[in-house]
Amino acid sequence: NAGVTQTPKFRVLKTGQSMTLLCAQDMNHEYMYWYRQDPGMGLRLIHYSVGEGTTAKGEVPDGYNVSRLKKQNFLLGLESAAPSQTSVYFCASRLLAEETQYFGPGTRLLVL
């Protein structure tokens, strides 16, 4: 049981490049979340999903897109990376009937 895993662990992008971050969970959780963590700002919700094929915007969705084609995977895409998207990205998941979120180890993204 790996829990929540994130790929890649670290990435450097140039401004304008695109990339996809992958989150996978093996706990059969219905909900999945993408957060970004910036110094002094805590965690802010980017997008979330309440089930396969459904996604919704969070607090800071601009510049990001997501997809949940399979229940166990939640993808976060950056179509045209900007330096303001330099951050640590965390994925989390939880069961429908349980409030506790389980977090992945994070992806550090540097946009030059």
Place this chain on the structure above:
Amino acid sequence: AQSVTQLGSHVSVSEGALVLLRCNYSSSVPPYLFWYVQYPNQGLQLLLKYTSAATLVKGINGFEAEFKKSETSFHLTKPSAHMSDAAEYFCAVTDLNTGNQFYFGTGTSLTVIP
């Protein structure tokens, strides 16, 4: 709208001293409240949670928190700090209306002085 305020972005305590990390919330409906801990270069791990049962909640590693509705607070305490408690601590809130979204505080970095 919900929000969480953590007073003190940095807290230092001596080993063996009381740990007190403050969290105040804003919610128009009964909240669910959480404390998470983050060790360097790791994800967040749940310490404890309040979900409308007992107001005094005990968590892992000797931490506990008390829900005080009149003060809209959910402060985290530990009687005796250990070196291994040095980490970043986050308070978070959700509620039954917007149960799909969680709102995190800005975090408190705890330093334990030997």
